[in-house]
Amino acid sequence: MDYKAIVYEIQDKYLSPYACKDCDSRGRARPLPSCPLRTEFQRDRDRIIHSKAFRRLKHKTQVFLSPEGDHYRTRLTHTLEVSQIARTIARSLRLNEDLTEAIALGHDLGHTPYGHAGERALGKFTHFTHNEQSLRMVDCIENDGKGMNLTFEVRDGILNHTGEGKAVTLEGNVVAFADRIAYINHDIDDAVRGGVIAANDIPKRFTDLFGDSHSKRISSMISDIITESYGKNTVAQTAEFAQGMSELRQYMFDKVYTSPLAKSEEKKAIKMIEYLYLYYCDHENEMPKQFIYESEPIARRVCDYISTMSDRYAVCKFESITVPQNWSKL
Structure with missing residues (x-):
């Protein structure tokens, strides 16, 4: 059974004339093999x-x-x-x-x-x-x-x-x-x-x-x-x-x-993100390999890396850079 054809039929019958139907999509930058189930x-x-x-x-x-x-x-x-x-x-x-x-x-x-x-x-x-x-x-x-x-x-x-x-x-x-x-x-x-x-x-x-x-x-x-x-x-x-x-x-x-209560910790977060940005601009080799390339400026690549971070991961990276780690003899 052609399941997508059923979806197209439903869209043709019920959607507004102003809706964007799947069959009218402008497509992808890189074409994909057709999926038998999903539009x-x-x-x-x-x-x-x-x-x-x-x-x-x-x-x-x-x-x-x-x-x-x-x-x-x-x-x-x-x-x-x-x-x-x-x-x-x-x-x-x-x-x-x-x-x-x-x-x-x-x-x-x-x-x-x-x-x-x-x-x-x-x-x-x-x-x-x-x-x-x-x-x-x-x-x-x-x-x-x-x-x-x-x-x-x-x-x-x-x-x-x-x-x-x-x-x-x-x-x-x-x-x-x-x-x-x-x-x-x-x-x-x-x-x-x-x-x-x-x-x-x-x-x-x-x-x-x-x-x-x-x-x-x-x-x-x-x-x-x-x-x-x-x-x-x-x-x-x-x-x-x-x-x-x-x-x-x-x-x-x-x-x-802008409430002091809601934003009481915001200045710390901003300072931390600023620090991470400046640090990785000077230490790009410490970023994952995915972000170490030269087709785009370092500023763009550092922003890309930081934007992938969750709150707690950003704190973790900040602490690993700024806080002395415990030393133990192996």
């Missing part, structure tokens, strides 16, 4: 899930650095929440869920240890953004430098999930919205759990618009996008919700993201 976007999703870069996300910071508790988000749980939100929107808009899921699962693979703190640390020395690094991760870092060889549409969605760019597919645009919905809401949840803010500190204009609980906020934001976008060749919010989310995000910057 190309399904293969991309599986390649991402089974990658080392994806597994490392469980030990990378979301907002709270090395939190003492089991229930704070990590970069991995953030990624899963983005995927769930994005798939809910994509299904309702009759878009390609496999493409949406692949983009969502890969969108943060290039994040540094300690999240945006590490990103800012590397940005002091050279151009570094996590979305561009996520694309480098899937293109030329993972699989010992061979990359994952993903389809054009997944790569485009990963690159353009944040920043000035806009994805060429509606599925990619869905992930960009899902990313913002996820982090705004789970960061509120974690901030309340950590005592940075109290639930009743959230201004009434936001609870009136979005709801007074985690689930109500997410549901209202998702519903607004679906209602505003259904049957159209666009993914959008109503003006009221777009303005409200922008103001809520600014509230989070003012009260949470």
